Amino acid sequence: MTLPPTRWELAGEDNRGYGRHFADVVARGVDVDGEARLADALVPRGARVLDVGSGMGRVAAALQARGHDVVATEPDAALREQSRATYPDLEVLPHEALALDPHEVGAFDLVVLVGNVMIYLGEGTERQVLGRVRELLAPSGRVLVGFHLTAVMSGSRTYPAEEFVQNATSAGLRVVHRFGSYELHEPDEAYAVWVLERARRD
Template sequence: MSRWTDLAGKASGEDYAARFATLARSGKNVHGEARFCAALVPVGARVLDAGCGTGRVMIRLAELGYDCVGVDLDASMLAVARKQSPGLPWFQLDLAEFEPALLGIAGGFDLVIAAGNIFPLLAPGTETTVVERLSAVLRPGGLLVAGFGLDEAHLPLLPSLTLSDYDDCCAAAGLTLVGRFATWDADPYDGGGYAVSVHRR
């Protein structure tokens, strides 16, 4: 069982989406992840949103002209995503079992994004497998972008994954670190409790 399942409990995708809607109404920019990714690959690039949740990031990227696919394990999250953007491809699947061919998804991806603490909330012990599966769908030169908390202030559960652990997973999958930032605004990483990492295949 994933740590996300432990955390979410009976919380619904509607609750999660409502929180971001409130932030947007207050004037907060809720599209930092999409803006970050758009600066890395050209319009029209193929993007996999791994752990897409309610689709906030992917829907914005699609609006910007990217060819997107979303995968998530949480049915309530995906229900919101499908309601908000029924024309986009959404798949319910554990990332540790992700095989595009089984879903009828052909070709590779130019960028895979795993935002929203995806890696620390995976089922313990599956991190390497998930990185390997996501790496395998990247085209040569493709990017894996992941942002997650490293301490209790930035993560709803006790941290389970260090940056060193994550880098080791990426190295084992043949990925090379090409950038690390403290925020989705691309502020330089300063050793703090949140990191956005960019690895290249």
Template structure:
């Protein structure tokens, strides 16, 4: 692992288990937890290879797998990955740092058609590694593959900085929305969903 993530430094020792319990409770109550997966599913071909980057408890990746995609989930928090493995068998779940992600070194050499970075992941990576995270996403995509990133605009990662990091990562910004259900982007929106693409050439 690289630098400690904000997830580990800015939360209490019981936060990860609280997060696991919270999403298990929401699922038990029948809450709609599949919005991000519905968007990705609509954007990729059937049976795509999708990287769930910062997978947490696996809710997005599991929903994509249920739609027929091949999913690999990666998260730096072993408590969350253990919960994903317990609750959502089928996809592969790995503990790894997104800022230094090197899946070929783990024997996973086939590139991905898409990556999803949901759940405010970009606001929880280690400070100063946001550009590295985007660069590693680009490195694991096939040419013309997409990355969809969502996070709150009040989380300390300014969109101007994000956009500069996108440009430096080799990805290109195509669309921005205010929600995962594609409500129009507007200045002052408290959430941003951005669609990025690795250029084909």
């Protein structure tokens, strides 16, 4: 299957500072575990977690350190290299979301798409990606998604909340919660954090 280029790929060198920035932040001891703390609260001990677009590995590594069975996947080779340097015990697959085969990787208690993954997907693939995520969920599994609603970085798109909900619904998912941050602030128009699950069938 030929996949369309992601917005992240098309941005090219404009995004090269991302991994280095977070590696420096981690080295200075700054707290970067906000997403992981919320993800950890959504699942029982030893849960199976998929981190899609794991970047330089900070969320996946934090969840692994908390005892979860984590599968991380990051298609950007430079970010995978950064991840190996910063978190050498974290294995990272080179797959895009749409290249993940549920029969090969299995089902997950939680799928994580944070750090603006959704606004860097290939053009027109958002609903398809959400559909694949649904296929990867265990029956009671959930999805944690977080992204800026307005394009704020090179190559990213504006993704209104209403459009995201429509895409999620069309993909067979439903919104359980929406927050304005990973610390569960009230929803706002800048950043959205969503908890999704499989839509209930009548």
